[in-house]
Amino acid sequence: MCLLALIGGMATGTTALYGTGLDFSSVFPRLSRVQATLLVGALSIGFVFAGRFGLDLVRSISAFATVIITCTTPWMVVMMLGYWTRRGWYDPEALQVFNRRQRGGRYWFAHGWNWRGVTAWWVSALTGVLFTNLPGQFVGPLGGLANGVDIGLPVSLVAAAVLFLTLLRLFPEPRAVYGPEGARLARTADVPVPPVTGPGDEGALSDPSATLPA
Structure with a gap:
């Protein structure tokens, strides 16, 4: 069950990350889709760690x-x-x-x-x-x-x-x-x-x- 939840979460997260990166590259045309996705992914990881260890x-x-x-x-x-x-x-x-x-x-x-x-x-x-x-x-x-x-x-x-x-x-x-x-x-x-x-x-x-x- 844990593995199933992990795979499901990764699938959902990947789709959300791709869509967000695509939208971000449209708002900031100077960034390619790969650059925008990497930037959004890095920011997301930072927010997750900040929320887990620094905030409620x-x-x-x-x-x-x-x-x-x-x-x-x-x-x-x-x-x-x-x-x-x-x-x-x-x-x-x-x-x-x-x-x-x-x-x-x-x-x-x-x-x-x-x-x-x-x-x-x-x-x-x-x-x-x-x-x-x-x-x-x-x-x-x-x-x-x-x-x-x-x-x-x-x-x-x-x-x-x-x-x-x-x-x-x-x-x-x-x-x-x-x-x-x-x-x-x-x-x-x-x-x-x-x-x-x-x-x-x-x-x-x-x-x-x-x-x-x-």
Whole structure:
């Protein structure tokens, strides 16, 4: 039984580590998948040892999981609203710019960052953490405003939705990021698509005038 549990744990851990390394290399394109996976693995081992020998492991994991959920769920809201405002339309080729170590394209935004989504995410995540209330584990500065009830997650969800949609209205995204049917509940700006440069930049995506497929 111990061997079975060990093999099962290794299989689950390997899958989780690979997925995390893959995502990490997408966020930080300068790192290869191998480098990102090794870095994430080393950090994970460090956290495990720190939790085992330096902290109350069970309590720390519980608090950490709650904070992680509070911080990551707003990003899911931003992604779903982005999908909804785009009417489900994305350019698959343009999405590969980061993986190909290139620059430019319809999703390049500001130096590769969509600051509207990033701003909505970190502001709402920080707001949610401020309202988190885990007695004996972690209580945010505003965690006591709801009479001891942990409202960090719902606050972060609402904040992400309101802030992201507001930013889309105040600071329109380029028309090229939306499909032929246009945006839903969001304004757009007619700006040129920056050319794709970098390895293998030959093709339609390198044409600044390429805004939408016919």
